[in-house]
Amino acid sequence: MSMIKMDDVLETINMIKEENLDIRTTTMGISLYDCVCDDDDRFAQKVYDKITTSAKDLVKVGCDIEKEYGIPIINKRVSVTPLSMVGGAISPEGYIKAAKAMDRAAAEVGINFIGGFGALVQKGMSQSACKLISVIPEALAETKMVCSSVNVASTKAGINMNAIIEMGSVIKRTAYLTKDEGSIGCAKLVVFANVPEDNPFVAGAFHGVGEAERVINVGVSGPGVVASAIKRAGNCDLLELAEIIKKTAFKITRMGQLVAKEAAKRLGVEFGIVDLSLAPTPAVGDSVAHILEGMGLESVGACGTTACLAMLNDAVKKGGVMASSSVGGLSGAFIPVSEDAGMIDAVRKGALSLEKLEAMTAVCSVGLDMIAVPGDTPEAVICGLIADEISIGVANTKTTAVRVIPVHGKGVGEEIDFGGLLGVAPIMPISPYSPKEFILRGGRIPAPIHSLKN
Amino acid sequence: MKAVITVVGRDSTGIIAKVSGKCSEYSVNIIDISQSVIEEYFTMMMVADIDKCTIDYKDFVDIMNDMGRENGLEIHMMHEDIFNSMHKI
Numbered sequence: 001m002s003m004i005k006m007d008d009v010l011e012t013i014n015m016i017k018e019e020n021l022d023i024r025t026t027t028m029g030i031s032l033y034d035c036v037c038d039d040d041d042r043f044a045q046k047v048y049d050k051i052t053t054s055a056k057d058l059v060k061v062g063c064d065i066e067k068e069y070g071i072p073i074i075n076k077r078v079s080v081t082p083l084s085m086v087g088g089a090i091s092p093e094g095y096i097k098a099a100k101a102m103d104r105a106a107a108e109v110g111i112n113f114i115g116g117f118g119a120l121v122q123k124g125m126s127q128s129a130c131k132l133i134s135v136i137p138e139a140l141a142e143t144k145m146v147c148s149s150v151n152v153a154s155t156k157a158g159i160n161m162n163a164i165i166e167m168g169s170v171i172k173r174t175a176y177l178t179k180d181e182g183s184i185g186c187a188k189l190v191v192f193a194n195v196p197e198d199n200p201f202v203a204g205a206f207h208g209v210g211e212a213e214r215v216i217n218v219g220v221s222g223p224g225v226v227a228s229a230i231k232r233a234g235n236c237d238l239l240e241l242a243e244i245i246k247k248t249a250f251k252i253t254r255m256g257q258l259v260a261k262e263a264a265k266r267l268g269v270e271f272g273i274v275d276l277s278l279a280p281t282p283a284v285g286d287s288v289a290h291i292l293e294g295m296g297l298e299s300v301g302a303c304g305t306t307a308c309l310a311m312l313n314d315a316v317k318k319g320g321v322m323a324s325s326s327v328g329g330l331s332g333a334f335i336p337v338s339e340d341a342g343m344i345d346a347v348r349k350g351a352l353s354l355e356k357l358e359a360m361t362a363v364c365s366v367g368l369d370m371i372a373v374p375g376d377t378p379e380a381v382i383c384g385l386i387a388d389e390i391s392i393g394v395a396n397t398k399t400t401a402v403r404v405i406p407v408h409g410k411g412v413g414e415e416i417d418f419g420g421l422l423g424v425a426p427i428m429p430i431s432p433y434s435p436k437e438f439i440l441r442g443g444r445i446p447a448p449i450h451s452l453k454n
Numbered sequence: 455m456k457a458v459i460t461v462v463g464r465d466s467t468g469i470i471a472k473v474s475g476k477c478s479e480y481s482v483n484i485i486d487i488s489q490s491v492i493e494e495y496f497t498m499m500m501v502a503d504i505d506k507c508t509i510d511y512k513d514f515v516d517i518m519n520d521m522g523r524e525n526g527l528e529i530h531m532m533h534e535d536i537f538n539s540m541h542k543i
Binding site: 003004005006008009010011012013064067068069070071251254255257258 | 458460488490497511512533534536537540541
């Protein structure tokens with residue numbers, strides 16, 4: 001008898017067919033260091049050429065592996081060096097041209113998103129970053145697949161409030177410029193604290209400064225697999241439940257590791273990391289909220305949600321870490337509202353508030369993700385929301401982020417349907433009280449102390 | 455490379471013959487085979503060596519999938535490494 005057991009085979013096939021197990025993304029990171037240039041048009045051309053030559057086989061290899069291994073690879077994507085690091089000598093218009101070049105390159109190689117139109121400004125803003133940030137709204141409005149991220153804080157540097165003020169304005173302008181498509185530009189824009197430099201997931205993906213020339217990072221998924229395992233476990237105690245989640249995360253991650261190594265080998269580039277995230281989609285059976293509800297909550301958002309999520313997140317990491325030789329990226333449970341059927345339901349019925357979501361982000365991956373708020377939310381309130389979320393990351397030495405969509409022309413009680421993976425976002429109420437005076441003080445919130453912990 | 459072929463469906467006469475016939479037609483060597491029928495459901499797993507397969511592996515996958523559809527069977531082909539990595543430490 002073969003070493004392969006029938007039970008294992010059937011379990012795996014069931015995970016893929018019934019429980020939506022998949023490789024969520026295979027992302028090629030590409031360095032743009034050699035694209036530095038002081039001419040707008042030549043810079044855009046160099047960026048285009050670098051991406052199209054580096055990633056020309058990415059989709060083909062992804063599809064080949066998908067078929068040979070029998071495992072779905074949903075997205076193939078590219079991340080590049082934050083553009084502000086290589087575009088210092090070009091004009092703001094040059095940055096828009098470069099964004100369009102990225103968009104064309106993405107279409108040429110057949111991917112669905114490309115990340116890296118961004119800047120790292122946690123401590124201060126270079127002229128180059130300033131120029132790039134000033135044209136993010138235009139860049140996102142005039143492209144389809146380009147994603148932008150800006151890191152405004154880190155535990156070591158503190159919080160750059162000036163950058164947050166800028167981003168408040170950028171988000172509002174992006175919402176306005178893309179108002180005909182439900183302010184979709186904001187769905188492609190993330191504000192980070194402690195951003196990971198090897199994250200394969202958009203919209204926050206970029207190719208970090210200390211990365212190799214080219215690298216393959218893989219993001220696994222599988223909320224449905226975890227939810228089913230919990231369901232099968234029935235009435236067990238929390239220690240047992242944690243074990244079940246760990247074992248499931250191990251299996252999911254091993255598959256990610258296998259695909260990542262194989263893809264890297266075939267593309268002749270370095271294997272970077274496996275990102276152990278539970279990434280939901282709006283599809284039924286692919287929800288992180290439903291895992292939490294399977295663990296025993298009547299609805300996500302109920303008291304107990306934070307504890308439940310903390311345990312889930314920890315168990316996923318513990319199981320995944322052993323399964324991969326190199327773990328990185330965001331690695332944890334994602335809780336985007338619009339991209340998760342269970343989250344959408346909880347918001348619709350009033351069980352899940354913005355404030356509860358903020359608390360949840362203290363113990364899981366990412367942050368306030370894919371949250372729609374009224375289109376008339378003042379800039380200062382958006383800045384306050386960002387500052388709050390970013391503080392959680394800085395104080396807790398973790399990544400947090402904000403991807404908020406002030407949907408132009410819409411208010412609480414309405415919804416916005418982005419379609420596809422981005423899903424449906426109910427517009428959530430947000431505190432109308434103003435943090436304006438605090439925010440407009442500007443400057444920087446100093447880095448937090450890491451002793452005297454309480 | 456070895457592939458794991460699984461066949462699941464309502465039991466009928468000649469399922470193994472059909473699947474193994476296709477394997478033989480394209481020089482895919484069956485190394486191991488196990489099957490069971492639970493109630494009227496037929497489940498079979500084959501481990502096959504596809505190194506000498508006379509057509510591209512991906513085309514062979516398509517042929518097997520088509521045959522499955524025509525006969526009301528679910529046929530999956532996966533690289534054995536998937537199982538080795540997921541279920542063994």
